[in-house]
Amino acid sequence: MAEDICFFNKDTLIIKPSKKSPVLLRMIVLVFAMICGLYICSICVKQINTRAKTKFINIEVIERNCHDYGIDQSQIPSLHYPRPETFSRSECTCSPVRFFAILSMQRSGSGWFETLLNSHVNVSSNGEIFSVKDRRDNISEIVKTLDRVYNLDWFSSASKNECLAAVGFKWMLNQGLMEHHTEIVKYFNSRGVSVIFLFRRNLLRRMVSMLGNSYDRYAKLLNGTHKSHVHSQEEADTLSKYKPTINSTSLMSDLKQMELTVAKALAYFSSSRHIILFYEDLIKNRTKLVDVQEFLGLPQMDLTSRQVKIHNGPLSEHIKNWEDVNKTLRGTTYESFLLSDY
Numbered sequence: 001m002a003e004d005i006c007f008f009n010k011d012t013l014i015i016k017p018s019k020k021s022p023v024l025l026r027m028i029v030l031v032f033a034m035i036c037g038l039y040i041c042s043i044c045v046k047q048i049n050t051r052a053k054t055k056f057i058n059i060e061v062i063e064r065n066c067h068d069y070g071i072d073q074s075q076i077p078s079l080h081y082p083r084p085e086t087f088s089r090s091e092c093t094c095s096p097v098r099f100f101a102i103l104s105m106q107r108s109g110s111g112w113f114e115t116l117l118n119s120h121v122n123v124s125s126n127g128e129i130f131s132v133k134d135r136r137d138n139i140s141e142i143v144k145t146l147d148r149v150y151n152l153d154w155f156s157s158a159s160k161n162e163c164l165a166a167v168g169f170k171w172m173l174n175q176g177l178m179e180h181h182t183e184i185v186k187y188f189n190s191r192g193v194s195v196i197f198l199f200r201r202n203l204l205r206r207m208v209s210m211l212g213n214s215y216d217r218y219a220k221l222l223n224g225t226h227k228s229h230v231h232s233q234e235e236a237d238t239l240s241k242y243k244p245t246i247n248s249t250s251l252m253s254d255l256k257q258m259e260l261t262v263a264k265a266l267a268y269f270s271s272s273r274h275i276i277l278f279y280e281d282l283i284k285n286r287t288k289l290v291d292v293q294e295f296l297g298l299p300q301m302d303l304t305s306r307q308v309k310i311h312n313g314p315l316s317e318h319i320k321n322w323e324d325v326n327k328t329l330r331g332t333t334y335e336s337f338l339l340s341d342y
């Protein structure tokens, strides 16, 4: 634009011929045009310079901060610096994030465990995202969903601010995980996803919990609402009043089947960076939560949950055909399930 103005001035000046000294006037125009040109050039050069400089500084800052000099080198493949599309991580752009997946089975304490994790200010565990069938129809849908979660673009009630240090979700073995295990383990290993296995030792108690939960799905014992997890002893007592009958004919093979599924999951996914947790250990030993936070590279915090355990006390009080069950399991490898507290 400045250039146009210069030419414009020149033209108008030329058009207006001066009788006195055209040479002098032409010189003035020429000098004016030159000054104009120089001015424009100097502005352009200045702008290019500042732009290049800021870019250079930005790159330097990101690279410097996003390098993990203080961190154990073996940990680096599991550290990430996601750039979400939906928001900016602002001051935490360069603080590392770890990706995790809790691999578990229904009624194994994973809901409770997740509330514990989410009580940490730097953790987002986004729940059972693959309970929705569309998201696990095929491996490309699964990968698309995983990419969104790990890019921090997944929104759930557990989503945290930009300063989170670990992001994940829980994935039940029967939610496409076992069918697509080859591709999923490849994804986990290439993207550095850490696996938290969470299982329950006492599979008989798990069975009681499953039967109770599926009964409540239609009985809706709590004021007409189905609840899988409760927050008060009163609610727990109401739910545990229902005593399921266990099919003692298929009991042994059912327990074996569950054991086999767990063993398979361990075989499929233990090439990933992983930790194995048992619900019973988490209940008895709070130090396990320190291990988990260490595994996820988190600053140690006291983790809390408002959830209350539903089935307390001896199992004999929670199974209708206890005599049958007792007889079926006595003398087998599963005998200990009859006695243990959790």
Ligand SMILES: *[C@@H]1O[C@H](CO)[C@@H](O)[C@H](O)[C@H]1NC(C)=O
Pocket (backbone or CB within 6 Å): 134, 137, 138, 140, 141
């Ligand atoms: C996967 O499933 C989605 C939706 O269910 C479908 O649109 C897509 O074509 C499928 N992709 C493949 C590779 O089968």
Ligand SMILES: *[C@@H]1O[C@H](CO)[C@@H](O)[C@H](O)[C@H]1NC(C)=O
Pocket (backbone or CB within 6 Å): 095, 121, 122, 161, 163, 164, 165, 299
């Ligand atoms: C954890 O979150 C807090 C609060 O948002 C933040 O100040 C801190 O830097 C985060 N820590 C890590 C390790 O990301």
Ligand SMILES: *[C@@H]1O[C@H](CO)[C@@H](O)[C@H](O)[C@H]1NC(C)=O
Pocket (backbone or CB within 6 Å): 221, 222, 223, 234, 235, 238
């Ligand atoms: C059912 O609702 C009543 C009235 O709102 C409340 O007092 C009671 O505690 C509820 N019971 C349960 C089991 O939630």
Ligand SMILES: *[C@@H]1O[C@H](CO)[C@@H](O)[C@H](O)[C@H]1NC(C)=O
Pocket (backbone or CB within 6 Å): 247, 248, 249, 250
């Ligand atoms: C118990 O399991 C056996 C063997 O799987 C089956 O044939 C039978 O129908 C089951 N009984 C009930 C009441 O479900």
Ligand SMILES: *[C@@H]1O[C@H](CO)[C@@H](O)[C@H](O)[C@H]1NC(C)=O
Pocket (backbone or CB within 6 Å): 285, 286, 287, 288, 291
């Ligand atoms: C509790 O867990 C910690 C960490 O896993 C372990 O070192 C300790 O031996 C456990 N304590 C008991 C009593 O099992």
Ligand SMILES: *[C@@H]1O[C@H](CO)[C@@H](O)[C@H](O)[C@H]1NC(C)=O
Pocket (backbone or CB within 6 Å): 316, 326, 327, 338, 339
């Ligand atoms: C199982 O049955 C045996 C024999 O009747 C009895 O001695 C034992 O106490 C029972 N076990 C439990 C845990 O109820």
